[in-house]
Amino acid sequence: MPESPAPKPLSDQTMIQMDGVHKWYGAFHVLKDINLTVQKGERIVVCGPSGSGKSTAIRCINRLEEYQRGRIAVDGQELSNDVKQIERIRREVGMVFQHFNLFPHLTVLENCTLAPIWVRKLPRKEAEEAAMRYLERVKIPEQARKYPGQLSGGQQQRVAIARSLCMNPKIMLFDEPTSALDPEMIKEVLETMVTLAEDGMTMICVTHEMGFAKTVAHRVIFMDSGEIIEQNSPEEFFTHPKSDRTRLFLSQILHH
Amino acid sequence: MADTHIPHPDLPPPVSIVGPIGWLRRHLLSSPLNIALTLLALCLLYIAIPPLLGWTVLNATWSGDSRDACQANSGACWVFIRVHFDQFMYGFYPDGQRWRVDLTALLLIFSAAPLFIRTVSSQTKLRIGLSILAIYPIIAFILLTGGWFGLAIVETSQWGGLLLTLVIAGVGMTAALPLGVLLALGRRSRLPAIQTLCVTFIEFWRGVPLITVLFMSSVMLPLFLPAGMSFDKLLRALIGVSLFQAAYMAEVVRGGLQAIPKGQFEAAAALGLGFWKMMGLIVLPQALKLVIPGIVNTFIALFKDTSLVLIIGLFDLLNMVHNATTNPAWLGFSTEGYVFAAAVYWLFCFGMSRYSQSLEKRLHTGHKR
Numbered sequence: 130m131p132e133s134p135a136p137k138p139l140s141d142q143t144m145i146q147m148d149g150v151h152k153w154y155g156a157f158h159v160l161k162d163i164n165l166t167v168q169k170g171e172r173i174v175v176c177g178p179s180g181s182g183k184s185t186a187i188r189c190i191n192r193l194e195e196y197q198r199g200r201i202a203v204d205g206q207e208l209s210n211d212v213k214q215i216e217r218i219r220r221e222v223g224m225v226f227q228h229f230n231l232f233p234h235l236t237v238l239e240n241c242t243l244a245p246i247w248v249r250k251l252p253r254k255e256a257e258e259a260a261m262r263y264l265e266r267v268k269i270p271e272q273a274r275k276y277p278g279q280l281s282g283g284q285q286q287r288v289a290i291a292r293s294l295c296m297n298p299k300i301m302l303f304d305e306p307t308s309a310l311d312p313e314m315i316k317e318v319l320e321t322m323v324t325l326a327e328d329g330m331t332m333i334c335v336t337h338e339m340g341f342a343k344t345v346a347h348r349v350i351f352m353d354s355g356e357i358i359e360q361n362s363p364e365e366f367f368t369h370p371k372s373d374r375t376r377l378f379l380s381q382i383l384h385h
Numbered sequence: 386m387a388d389t390h391i392p393h394p395d396l397p398p399p400v401s402i403v404g405p406i407g408w409l410r411r412h413l414l415s416s417p418l419n420i421a422l423t424l425l426a427l428c429l430l431y432i433a434i435p436p437l438l439g440w441t442v443l444n445a446t447w448s449g450d451s452r453d454a455c456q457a458n459s460g461a462c463w464v465f466i467r468v469h470f471d472q473f474m475y476g477f478y479p480d481g482q483r484w485r486v487d488l489t490a491l492l493l494i495f496s497a498a499p500l501f502i503r504t505v506s507s508q509t510k511l512r513i514g515l516s517i518l519a520i521y522p523i524i525a526f527i528l529l530t531g532g533w534f535g536l537a538i539v540e541t542s543q544w545g546g547l548l549l550t551l552v553i554a555g556v557g558m559t560a561a562l563p564l565g566v567l568l569a570l571g572r573r574s575r576l577p578a579i580q581t582l583c584v585t586f587i588e589f590w591r592g593v594p595l596i597t598v599l600f601m602s603s604v605m606l607p608l609f610l611p612a613g614m615s616f617d618k619l620l621r622a623l624i625g626v627s628l629f630q631a632a633y634m635a636e637v638v639r640g641g642l643q644a645i646p647k648g649q650f651e652a653a654a655a656l657g658l659g660f661w662k663m664m665g666l667i668v669l670p671q672a673l674k675l676v677i678p679g680i681v682n683t684f685i686a687l688f689k690d691t692s693l694v695l696i697i698g699l700f701d702l703l704n705m706v707h708n709a710t711t712n713p714a715w716l717g718f719s720t721e722g723y724v725f726a727a728a729v730y731w732l733f734c735f736g737m738s739r740y741s742q743s744l745e746k747r748l749h750t751g752h753k754r
Contacts, residue, residue, distance in 0.1 A: 193651055220657035230652035234671050244656035
């Protein structure tokens, strides 16, 4: 694992504010009273057993999931049912998925320039230059003309990160970005995420990579059955977990 | 010290699995059953080919201009086709005006030619295709119906033959695809009003036979229109065919939409794309590519279904051929006529099928997800 990025003082500007968010799938109560405040530049790792609602929680932030109670504000704009408002917020929130979700009918470069051209209305040339810069940053500029189907999983995930960065988001959400990858490829994706962290990006990352959490996160959040059970700095979280549930989870994930 | 693994070099495959011998073994002689089937097929070919070849080519009459020329030979009398060829192509389109039909066809062939050339970029192709869609129908309409620029008016009742078949098929296809896409999107819409409307439309048109639709458009519709008001019989048939095929197309396209993984919608949404951009840039290009076989299947069915317009008294290719076989001077040549009609239909349908195959191959970008 690379060196921990130098701690930067967090600004007191709030990027994400979740207040009493509840969500039901039919009768099933998936999210129970989620309260979370994320400062600008803060890096948060969310962990927990599968089905604990951690993915659902971060997918509420860019409204890929609806919620029935509570309020969420992103960079001061409150999420509403207004489609235009949702689209405005989504422009500022990049998301990286477990299964990459690259557009298979477009080349890597086109994947990266599509949203800047059609949503941000950038001229094609400018969008392509920016895309190449980001592809260089994730270290695969030479793959720009290939189709996603021709790349390895790790490369695809790095393209997905570059695609999100091309929109110049203020926040990046990672939804288990390494869970679908072979062990050999996890490292390259995590390294990309660490460089992103070094640049001061506001990040929320759902992951089971506890090494990543230890080195990069300002705060680790543990969720179970739709609730935030515990949140703390990584040092405290890993050495002195407060609840029994957290202790059980950590013992399972660290000694398997 | 660690051993370095040296991979075993690739060896050339044995003769028995490559080359013509390999092909024979794999495709014709791979099992006792296959050998028996191969022999049976050879037998059938031996029985069928000589008489077929004799009738269509060797013993056929090619020259002459009356039925007497055909008396000497036992084979097909292609003179029948030659004499009626113009009728089969243009129907009752006035003799002196037929250059307009030719010009319309040539314009399409030349303007669409770049679409079939591999070296032209897909961007240019898209631009050319869209401009053809926007401009060509207007030019074709003016050229064929006349009444502008000193062109004599030709009533649509005079249109016929292959011209009419192609007009109905062309209009039907260009209207059915976009309409079908809209209906498919509507059927998957989360807005109940739009969804109900689309479902009702699709189920209604899929539930009635095309013949009924054509009958209704030509016999029943005028009953509901105020007295003295009528609109063109061809136009009514065109609308009927287009709406009918759009319903089928909608279900084909919906099949494609359902095959697109949820992640694609989510990734597009997460980038801030709105509904139409998400559909137009991400979902439909993938969905339509997946259902090219289904779309072409519908197109081929549509092309052949145009022959049903004979039921409302329009003289398409098949009806013109049928008409010629009842000509008292040329009785007894219906076989030649129908073989010719079948050959023309087959040529167009086979062409569409081949084009779709090459399109599928070209659009494949080596992915499964």
